[in-house]
Amino acid sequence: MGIEFEFFKAMSGDSIYINTGKTSILIDGGFVSTYNYHIFKKIFLPEKKLDLVVLTHNDRDHIEGLIKLINEEKNKLLNRKNYVSFIKEIWFNSLSFNDCKISKLKKGNATSRGQQIDFTALMMDKDTPIPYRETVSLEVDMFQESVWINDDIELILLSPNQEKLDELLDSKDYEGYSEELKKKTTTKNKEQYFSNDFDECMIELGNKFFEKKDVSDPRKPNGSSIAFILIYDHKKYLFLGDAHIELIVDSLEKLRDKNIHFKDNKKIEFEFVKLSHHGSVNNLSKPFLDLIETKNFVILTNGAGNHHHPDKETLSKIIMNLKRQEDDYLNFIFNYPCMLNHNNFSFDEMSEEKFNLIYSTQYPLKNAIFKKNDEPTKKYLKKEKCYESE
DSSP, rough: OOOOEEEOTTTTTEEEHHHHHHHOOEEEEOHHIIIIIIHHHHHOOOOOSEEEEEEEOOOOOHHHHHHHHHHHHHHHHSSTTHHHOSSEEEOOOOOTOHHHHHHHHHTOOOHHHHHHHHHHHHHHHOOOOOOESOOOOOOOOGSSSSSEETTEEEEEEOOOOOOHHHHHHOOOOEEEEESHHHHHHOOOOOOOOOTTTTTTHHHHGGGGGGGGGGOOOOOOOTTTOOOEEEEETEEEEOOOOOOOOOHHHHHHHHHHHTOOOOOTBBBBOOEEEEEOGGGOEEEEEHHHHTTTOOOOEEEEOOOOOTTTTOOHHHHHHHHHOOOOTOOEEEEEEESSSSGGGOOOHHHHHHHHHHEEEEEEESSSSOOOOOOOOOHHHOGGOOOOOOTOOO
């Protein structure tokens, strides 16, 4: 069957299921609704197994569905005689919690931090005997080389390093998701959200690489994201979580210096790149684009949240600055159809600059919808329920 990817609808969050027939991996769990509508129906069956579950970081839109998953497994382990968990191993960062640090963090009101503590406590509970690795970092010996899962999937860690984990643990100003974001991501409102730079010119946005210095993502939880290259049958796929792009660049440059997976020691070719932080402009840089080669970018979000990602500037910079062959089209793949108009790109721009906007929850693409006409943007697919997980 080859390798197949499914991008679960997780509202403004991430949840990705990978299956080769021999190996299956779940990256992040989105929200509780993601578990209810997708993870439970797709994966949580007697004949299924998960060789690896990866929690990239502790933000609510990545961790919440996994807490529900582990709780369900714990209940089965407690209540079913001779039940063996279908999860073989879990990777996450517990941030080296000890009793002192847990007590310190519980004094805060941070939703995501509280859920990180809940998740860590679940994993460490003797009644949840699921193997796990609680420190996933570039400094850990096993991650300094590639890691093989069932001899058919190879993973190369790019993020985080210990510095990023320490920064998160020591930060005092992280308050998690605001009440406004929580309200927006739990409603079933049919209103579609558009990017904050919806009305700006694509060409001007794309040229900003040369006009201003890149602005780095300041959020420490994003910096703690587990990000990696996945290799299957000689093809490479890049999963960035919400990682800080400067660390990704540093890790890729080290691979280039070792002449690992780079073509002619210049660029590394990916089948697709799952953009960091849902396409935020703060998680993209020109040095990053100078290191990669791909035709496909995956963006997972329904456009909600405080910042209405992805930014039009992000896509514009990729379109205007990623070097490619003259006849090559770039593909931006979204897991919600309403996102085809999120950034107000016209069909003329798509034809002239050679890029496609595509809706698909699977890769290789199945039942995909391409934006092919030039209808008024805010009317296109206006009935799509951007807040439903179903």
